[in-house]
Structure formats: C-alpha cells, structure tokens
Amino acid sequence: xxxxxxxxxxxxxxxxxxxxxxxxxxxxxxxxxxxxxxxxxxxxxxxxxxxxxxxxxxxxxxxxxxxxxxxxxxxxxxxxxxxxxxxxxxxxxxxxxxxxxxxxxxxxxxxxxxxxxxxxxxxxxxxxxxxxxxxxxxxxxxxxxxxxxxxxxxxxxxxxxxxxxxxxxxxxxxxxxxxxxxxxxxxxxxxxxxxxxxxxxxxxxxxxxxxxxxxxxxxxxxxxxxxxxxxxxxxxxxxxxxxxxxxxxxxxxxxxxxxxxxxxxxxxxxxxxxxxxxxxxxxxxxxxxxxxxxxxxxxxxxxxxxxxxxxxxxxxxx
Amino acid sequence: xxxxxxxxxxxxxxxxxxxxxxxxxxxxxxxxxxxxxxxxxxxxxxxxxxxxxxxxxxxxxxxxxxxxxxxxxxxxxxxxxxxxxxxxxxxxxxxxxxxxxxxxxxxxxxxxxxxxxxxxxxxxxxxxxxxxxxxxxxxxxxxxxxxxxxxxxxxxxxxxxxxxxxxxxxxxxxxxxxxxxxxxxxxxxxxxxxxxxxxxxxxxxxxxxxxxxxxxxxxxxxxxxxxxxxxxxxxxxxxxxxxxxxxxxxxxxx
Numbered sequence: 001x002x003x004x005x006x007x008x009x010x011x012x013x014x015x016x017x018x019x020x021x022x023x024x025x026x027x028x029x030x031x032x033x034x035x036x037x038x039x040x041x042x043x044x045x046x047x048x049x050x051x052x053x054x055x056x057x058x059x060x061x062x063x064x065x066x067x068x069x070x071x072x073x074x075x076x077x078x079x080x081x082x083x084x085x086x087x088x089x090x091x092x093x094x095x096x097x098x099x100x101x102x103x104x105x106x107x108x109x110x111x112x113x114x115x116x117x118x119x120x121x122x123x124x125x126x127x128x129x130x131x132x133x134x135x136x137x138x139x140x141x142x143x144x145x146x147x148x149x150x151x152x153x154x155x156x157x158x159x160x161x162x163x164x165x166x167x168x169x170x171x172x173x174x175x176x177x178x179x180x181x182x183x184x185x186x187x188x189x190x191x192x193x194x195x196x197x198x199x200x201x202x203x204x205x206x207x208x209x210x211x212x213x214x215x216x217x218x219x220x221x222x223x224x225x226x227x228x229x230x231x232x233x234x235x236x237x238x239x240x241x242x243x244x245x246x247x248x249x250x251x252x253x254x255x256x257x258x259x260x261x262x263x264x265x266x267x268x269x270x271x272x273x274x275x276x277x278x279x280x281x282x283x284x285x286x287x288x289x290x291x292x293x294x295x296x297x298x299x300x301x302x303x304x305x306x307x308x309x310x311x312x313x314x315x316x317x318x
Numbered sequence: 319x320x321x322x323x324x325x326x327x328x329x330x331x332x333x334x335x336x337x338x339x340x341x342x343x344x345x346x347x348x349x350x351x352x353x354x355x356x357x358x359x360x361x362x363x364x365x366x367x368x369x370x371x372x373x374x375x376x377x378x379x380x381x382x383x384x385x386x387x388x389x390x391x392x393x394x395x396x397x398x399x400x401x402x403x404x405x406x407x408x409x410x411x412x413x414x415x416x417x418x419x420x421x422x423x424x425x426x427x428x429x430x431x432x433x434x435x436x437x438x439x440x441x442x443x444x445x446x447x448x449x450x451x452x453x454x455x456x457x458x459x460x461x462x463x464x465x466x467x468x469x470x471x472x473x474x475x476x477x478x479x480x481x482x483x484x485x486x487x488x489x490x491x492x493x494x495x496x497x498x499x500x501x502x503x504x505x506x507x508x509x510x511x512x513x514x515x516x517x518x519x520x521x522x523x524x525x526x527x528x529x530x531x532x533x534x535x536x537x538x539x540x541x542x543x544x545x546x547x548x549x550x551x552x553x554x555x556x557x558x559x560x561x562x563x564x565x566x567x568x569x570x571x572x
Contacts, residue, residue, distance in 0.1 A: 064405055198424030202416060204406045208368055208399045213470070214392025214420040260406045 049273030055228035056246030074141025115229035366397035417469030
C-alpha cells in the first residue's frame with residue numbers, strides 16, 4: 001500500500017516535470033504566443049490521457065481480459081465512418097467540417113448512439129456471454145473499417161489528404177472551446193466513475209462473486225460500457241482515435257502498481273498516459289520537428305508492447 | 319426461510335430443472351445430491367439469483383429473490399460456486415475482506431476486521447493470510463473462498479461442490495466447520511455434494527435430484543437406505559452402520 005503511494009508520487013512528479021519541460025523548452029521570442037498554445041495542448045493531453053486510461057481499465061475489468069480495449073467495440077471505427085461520410089458527401093469545405101463544433105458534436109452523438117444501439121440489441125447478459133457481444137462488436141468494427149476504406153478509395157485525393165489528417169490523432173490544432181466542453185463531459189463522467197470505484201474492485205472477482213456480494217452486475221456492466229463509450233467518444237472527437245494507447249498504459253500500470261484497487265490503477269494509468277502523451281508530443285515537436293505525428297509513434301511503440309503482452313500471456317497460459 | 323416453488327429452467331428445449339419445489343429447513347444442513355447432470359448446480363444458481371428461472375419462483379422470507387435489493391440480499395444469502403478463477407492478484411486476507419463488501423462498501427470498519435479475523439480463524443488460514451492466492455494450492459484457495467463467504471455473515475450459505483479438489487483431511491475439516499456454523503451460529507447451509515457419504519454423515523436433510531426433478535427429499539435417515547438410493551442412482555447400494563454413521567458402500571455395486 002505504502003509503496004504504491006510512493007510510486008504514484010513518483011509518477012506524478014515525472015508527469016509534472018514533463019509538462020514543465022514541454023511548456024518551457026526552447027520557448028523563444030513570443031512567449032505570450034507560444035505558452036498558451038502549449039498549455040492548451042497539455043490540457044488536451046491530460047483530458048484524453050485520463051479518459052482513455054479510465055475507460056480501458058474499467059473495460060478490461062468487466063471483460064476480465066487485459067489485452068482488450070474499448071476500441072474492439074468499434075467505437076472509434078465509427079468515428080472514421082462519420083468523418084469519411086462527411087468528406088465523401090459534403091466535402092472538406094462544407095459546414096460539417098469547417099464548423100468544428102458541429103463536427104465535434106456530430107461525432108460524439110453518432111459514436112455514443114452507435115454504442116448504445118449495439119449494447120441495447122446485444123446486451124442480454126443471461127442469454128449471451130459478454131464475449132459474444134465483443135465478437136459481434138469486432139465484426140461490426142471490421143465491416144465499418146472496410147466501408148471506410150471503400151469510400152476513401154473513391155474520394156478525390158486532395159480531399160483524402162485532409163480527411164487523413166483528421167483520422168490521425170493530433171494535439172496540434174485543438175479548439176479551446178472544444179477542450180472546455182470535453183473537460184466538462186469528462187469531469188461529469190468521472191464523478192459517476194468515482195462513485196462506482198469500489199464496486200469495480202468487486203467486479204474483478206468475476207460475475208458470480210460480484211453478484212454474491214450484492215453488485216447489481218448486469219446494470220453495472222451496462223453503465224460502465226456506456227460510460228466508457230462516452231469517454232472514448234469525447235477523446236476521439238477531440239484529438240482523433242488513439243484508443244490503442246489505453247492498452248499500453250493500463251498494462252504498464254498493472255505491472256508497476258501491485259494492487260487490486262481500481263482507484264490506484266486508474267490514477268496510475270492516467271499519470272502514465274500524461275507522461276507518454278506529453279513526452280511523445282515533445283519528441284514529435286522538438287526531435288522530429290513535426291515531420292511525424294504522435295499517433296504514428298504511439299502505434300509503433302504500442303504495437304511492440306502489444307506483441308510482448310501477447311507472448312507473455314500465451315506463455316502464462318501454456 | 320427459503321422456499322423454491324415450481325422452478326423450471328430450460329437450456330434450449332431441454333429442461334435442466336423441471337418443476338422443482340423444495341422448502342429449505344432453517345438452521346440445518348441440506349444437501350443436494352444426485353447423478354451428474356441432475357440439475358443440482360443450476361438449481362442452486364437460481365436460488366442465489368445467479369441465473370434467472372424460466373418459470374416458478376424462489377422466495378426468501380416470502381418475497382421473490384428477484385424483488386430483493388441486491389445489497390440487502392447479499393447480507394442474507396451467500397453463494398460460492400465451484401470454479402473461482404481470478405485474474406487479479408489478491409492476498410488471502412484481501413479476498414476475505416471482500417466478504418464484508420455488502421456491509422462496508424469497501425471501507426472496512428473495526429467490526430468488519432473482527433469478522434475477517436474470525437473467518438480466518440474458522441478456516442485455519444492464520445499463517446497464510448498475507449500470501450497471494452496464486453501461491454496457494456487448490457485446496458487452500460478453496461478454503462480462502464469459503465472464508466470469504468463466512469466473513470459475509472449471512473443467514474444462508476449456499477455452496478456448490480465445495481469439496482472439489484480437496485483431500486480427505488480438508489474435506490472433513492470443511493464439513494465440520496459447516497456443522498459448527500449451523501450448530502453454534504444458527505446458519506442455514508445448502509450444499510451440493512458429490513460424495514454421498516459426506517451427505518449422509520453431515521447433513522440434516524437431503525434433496526435428491528434426477529433429470530431435473532426431485533425424486534426424494536426429507537431427513538437424511540429417510541434417504542440413506544437401499545430402496546431410496548436405488549431410485550436415485552439406479553444402483554443397488556448396501557448401507558452399513560459404522561460408529562453411528564450410515565455409510566453407503568457403492569464401490570462394487572451395480
């Protein structure tokens with residue numbers, strides 16, 4: 001317990017140091033210009049970092065599987081569908097793209113509605129196990145992915161480039177108002193999330209033990225799925241799809257902090273996200289000089305880590 | 319008082335539990351026995367609301383278990399299933415502390431700690447309470463889970479084959495503890511058992527199931543005899559009295 005507190009403090013210190021480094025490194029000339037912009041990006045990274053950490057940790061608890069992320073339900077493929085459809089039918093100069101509020105709101109609403117519909121139709125816990133639901137989610141996700149690819153092939157190449165910009169996660173151009181709205185949504189989600197924290201600990205004992213201990217299992221699973229969809233939808237609409245990232249930070253937290261307590265893992269995974277995002281963005285801006293994007297780096301490192309996890313899990317199982 | 323009324327559960331079109339009605343006698347051990355696939359575990363799962371029945375109802379204090387609030391129900395009835403796979407690392411004591419969740423919602427009080435200590439004593443887990451569960455043998459793990467249920471301090475304790483994976487010594491130990499829970503603390507224990515002789519020696523009442531229906535039910539003496547056993551198991555089993563225990567010698571019968 002005490003060593004976990006110490007580790008959390010270390011993580012917090014590293015997070016603050018990386019934020020300070022990112023905010024003040026090589027800040028020449030227009031401090032008044034650069035500083036607020038950098039802080040804005042930091043804000044976005046903290047918000048998305050915690051949103052992704054939270055939704056991945058709780059999703060892994062209810063599925064009892066540590067190599068899944070909520071993206072398996074196809075929520076961020078839905079984001080790509082929305083953006084591609086907009087570019088395909090309305091074009092990059094239409095109000096749906098130019099007006100960022102409209103784009104943001106449409107994306108969130110469609111993603112959350114999609115998730116709700118999926119759960120509504122699929123979630124009959126006594127009839128179908130949760131894995132069947134995941135499998136169907138995965139198939140729908142793949143279907144949507146193929147649909148998106150098909151539409152993208154038909155799009156004008158120049159339009160496609162500006163579409164592709166939206167489909168890569170980026171912290172570079174974030175509208176301040178959207179950031180505030182996202183913060184609002186995420187804070188509300190976190191207040192509910194905080195209240196169910198101890199129930200989540202019980203959930204990790206499995207369905208039968210959780211019900212035995214008085215958890216209203218089916219309702220809680222549904223609430224968690226909806227909550228994590230809202231978080232994923234918000235962070236995806238704000239910066240683009242980087243849910244894969246959640247897998248890395250959640251597992252790093254499991255390895256680093258030895259406890260069953262969700263409050264500690266969520267805090268830990270959130271801090272690790274902030275460190276990775278701010279650190280990654282620093283590398284992108286100052287070492288690669290914006291020649292690559294953060295999501296490329298995240299997917300590269302995340303992919304390697306994912307393979308490591310798969311090998312480790314299969315060894316543990318065998 | 320738990321009352322099972324005309325309970326039916328189908329998997330596909332095949333009824334696994336078929337129109338079962340049983341009254342569970344309070345302050346006693348009731349064993350569910352019967353051949354494989356008789357529906358014992360399914361019945362127990364429905365009583366403990368892990369599974370919804372297709373028709374019929376289970377009443378706890380005269381109201382349907384589905385109408386009970388989950389956290390209130392968890393203070394009255396506890397259930398332990400056979401397989402308890404965990405993918406989190408917990409110490410024995412942490413696991414047992416979860417038994418207090420219905421009362422403390424994760425914030426343990428001094429009273430909770432007392433119940434936890436008591437459960438640890440009851441199950442003889444004192445010297446391994448700080449070990450991680452994945453360091454324990456199957457039998458030790460099973461005892462830790464039973465301790466969790468004891469810490470939950472419910473009037474009714476339902477156990478689905480708790481003697482699975484246990485050696486003779488620990489099986490006897492657990493049955494004796496269950497007996498103590500009934501005799502000293504006035505608990506009601508309902509248990510699915512595979513070994514007919516444990517049922518014979520330790521239980522007060524026996525409910526025998528076969529193909530989803532109750533074939534026999536009543537006080538233990540009425541069930542443990544050649545005629546009743548033939549009806550339940552389709553086997554001719556001689557019953558011998560040994561030190562006041564009725565032992566079914568089924569090993570070479572047919």
